[in-house]
Every structure is written in C-alpha cells, then in structure tokens.
Amino acid sequence: MSKTLIKSLSDKRAELWEKAKTHLDTVERSGDGLTGEAETTWAAMNKELSEYDARIKELVEVERRNDEAEKVRAEFAGLRPAGHAGDGTSDEGRSDADILRAIGNGEMRGHTFEAGERRDLTAGTATDGKELVPTSFRAQLYEHLVSTSAIRRAGATVLTTESGEPLQIPKTTSYSAAAIVAEAGPIGESDPQFGQVTLGAFKYAFIVDASSELLTDSAIDLVPFLARQGGRALGLGSSAHFVNGDGSDKPQGIVGASTTGKTGATSVAGAFTADDLIDLYYSVIEPYRVNAAWLMRDATLAAARKLKGSDNNYLWQPGLQAGEPSTLLGRPAYSDPNVPAVATSAKSVIFGDPSAYFIRDVSGVRVERSDHARWDNDLVSFRFILRTDGDLVDTTGAVKAFAGGAS
Numbered sequence: 001m002s003k004t005l006i007k008s009l010s011d012k013r014a015e016l017w018e019k020a021k022t023h024l025d026t027v028e029r030s031g032d033g034l035t036g037e038a039e040t041t042w043a044a045m046n047k048e049l050s051e052y053d054a055r056i057k058e059l060v061e062v063e064r065r066n067d068e069a070e071k072v073r074a075e076f077a078g079l080r081p082a083g084h085a086g087d088g089t090s091d092e093g094r095s096d097a098d099i100l101r102a103i104g105n106g107e108m109r110g111h112t113f114e115a116g117e118r119r120d121l122t123a124g125t126a127t128d129g130k131e132l133v134p135t136s137f138r139a140q141l142y143e144h145l146v147s148t149s150a151i152r153r154a155g156a157t158v159l160t161t162e163s164g165e166p167l168q169i170p171k172t173t174s175y176s177a178a179a180i181v182a183e184a185g186p187i188g189e190s191d192p193q194f195g196q197v198t199l200g201a202f203k204y205a206f207i208v209d210a211s212s213e214l215l216t217d218s219a220i221d222l223v224p225f226l227a228r229q230g231g232r233a234l235g236l237g238s239s240a241h242f243v244n245g246d247g248s249d250k251p252q253g254i255v256g257a258s259t260t261g262k263t264g265a266t267s268v269a270g271a272f273t274a275d276d277l278i279d280l281y282y283s284v285i286e287p288y289r290v291n292a293a294w295l296m297r298d299a300t301l302a303a304a305r306k307l308k309g310s311d312n313n314y315l316w317q318p319g320l321q322a323g324e325p326s327t328l329l330g331r332p333a334y335s336d337p338n339v340p341a342v343a344t345s346a347k348s349v350i351f352g353d354p355s356a357y358f359i360r361d362v363s364g365v366r367v368e369r370s371d372h373a374r375w376d377n378d379l380v381s382f383r384f385i386l387r388t389d390g391d392l393v394d395t396t397g398a399v400k401a402f403a404g405g406a407s
Helices: 002-030 036-077 096-104 135-147 150-154 212-216 222-244 274-283 298-304
Strands: 157-161 167-174 193-199 202-211 259-263 293-296 331-335 347-352 357-374 379-392 399-403
Touching: 002 036, 036 298, 135 150, 135 222, 135 357, 150 222, 150 293, 150 331, 150 357, 193 357, 193 379, 202 212, 202 222, 212 222, 212 379, 222 357, 222 379, 259 274, 274 347, 274 399, 293 298, 298 331, 298 347
Parallel strands: 157 357, 259 399, 293 331
Antiparallel strands: 167 193, 202 379, 293 347, 347 399, 357 379
16 A cells, blocks of 8 residues: 555656646746746745655655564564563563563563574663663664664764774875886885774663553554654754764764865855756765765755756756655755755755765664653653764765855
C-alpha cells in the first residue's frame, strides 16, 4: 500500500513541477516579473512541492521500517531468546514491543538475544539499574536520528568508538604536487601539509516520560513511540551543531569550517544567481564533485528552484525515484533549517563532499529507565544519551560555501 501511494505522490509531484516550470516560463516571457498574483501562485506551488517532498519522505521511512520489521521477524523466527537468569521471566516468543514494555513496567530487568550481532543497546547491565533495549529498537532509533540530521543523510563519515577519549584525526590542508625533472636531475620534495582535528564527545541528552497506562496498554506499540521521541530529539540537537556549531563547547559545524567558493554581487541582500551556483559548483575540485551534495534551508532551496542555466533548463529537478533527494545541477540537495538564511555576508549555500565531514559517536546511544524520577505522577522516565562530535577534516577544497555579497 505504501509503495503504491509513494508512486502516486511522486507522479503528482512531477506533474506539479511541470506546471510550476510552465508558470515561471510564462512569467518570464511576459516581462512583468514574479510579482502580485504570479508570485502568489508560485508560492503556493512551491509550498505544495515541499509538502509532497515531506510526505514522500515520511512514507519512504514508514516503508523502510516495515521492511526492517519483516526482516527482524524473519531473523528472530529461528532464534530462541534467552531471558536473564534470576529475573523469573521467560521472554520466549515475545515481540520487541512486548520486551520493551516488560522492561518499562518492571517485569523484566533486561534482555539478551542469542545472536552475535544482536546486542543490547546500553552502557551497563541490569544490576546497576540500567535497563537493556533490543537491537531492533536501536535500528529504529538510529533511523529517526539520521532522518532528522541532513548532514548524516547526505553522507558524513561516521566513526563509532568504544570510549570517549579525544580522537585525533589528520586534517589535510594541501596536497603534494609532482614536477618534471631533467634526466639524472635532483627530485625535489613536495610534502602534503597536514593539520589535526580533535574530536571529543559532547553529551546530548533527552528524557521522555511514559505513563504506566501507556506501558501496560497492549494496543500501543512502544518501540516506535520511544524510538521516534528519542531519535528525533538527539538528531535535531546534534544536527544543529554539525551544521552551524562554532566549535566552542560544541561540534564545529560544516558552515563555519567551509571556505568561501563564491561571493555574490553587492547590494542584492545576499541573493544568488544561477551563475553564482554554477561558479560554486566548480569551486569544489573535481574528485570531490563526484559525491558532492548541496545543503541549504527551505527558503533558499525555494529560490534555487526558480533559476535556469544558459541552456534555459532549470537547475533544480525533482528526485526521479521515490525517496531520492531532489537535485541541483545534477547533485542531491538537502534541506536543513540550521544553514543561515540568505543575507549579506551569510554562508547560505554549502556544496561539497559530505564525507569530508567526520562525526564521532561514542558507543552508540545509551538508553536507561527510571521508575523514581516522576514517581508522584505515576510516570516512568526513559533517558537517551548520545556522546558525539564533528568537524570538517579536509580543507583543500572538499566543501565550499556561497557567501552573500556586501550591502
């Protein structure tokens, strides 16, 4: 059902984009400019396009979760879950939701599956008061975390370490260059230049309270509820700094770490043209353009949708397949509200290879439960903790920014 609806919405989005292009072409031929009723019509179309994008993205995530659930059910069908010794509860045949609910209401203190890769998501054991959570829950948690972080979705390099000691990453600042030498002549040295990035472990934390009624109500699927709440909270909090953090007691964001590849014209309030974006595209050296992506906020992406190249074709194109991002000059475009808005001197558009941005996660996400924090309200608290950091590790031209011109 979801796949059919995704296909239908994708077709409607493509049809709407054709109408939007026709509208913009008509306005251009009239010479009146995008004002008045024409501007109102375009704004409505652009809003509807964004709504289609959001709806398709949501349905693709639902489809992925359904596929993951089917895979997990198939995998666990031939496994025998093992309850913790001494807890007096057999969890054989229970679903992840039942297990998580049993942990939440105190029937179980923890859970371990007899399968190599299916490890419980926690730092600690049931004996120290930290309750364990099944790995399929972990998969859903990370799915929501990634879905709310454009930099992770775009393809940032993610390193997972067991401990949180400072992690030293070599930072390339320039490359070696070969030169022609005469026969039997001396060969000169050309050493690459390296700096160093230190990735720490900033703690992002979030607490969600669940009522005892919610935990005991078998009609409520507790796994996606907690995964959505925790994953989105951690994703939104950390992503804001991965994009626009200043590196002071927080991750260094890709905006601040990127160098300017193109500066816009003066006296246009930071606006960009099609030529500006093309120049920004080619300011990134060729090897990095192969996997490059765009990053900007929704309003900036809406402005980019109106632009045409010298061949009279629009620079922006909707994704051809359901779930694929739309493209700008043939490269995927991601939206993130933390990228600065178009303004004088603002870095409002980022373009480059997202894998040059490194994210360091420490031991994944820790999930713990407390029965006592909200005892007076008959609530059980679930605490989510993510220790992470991020920085751009290649400043040779991997990622560039468009900066608005002076006023």
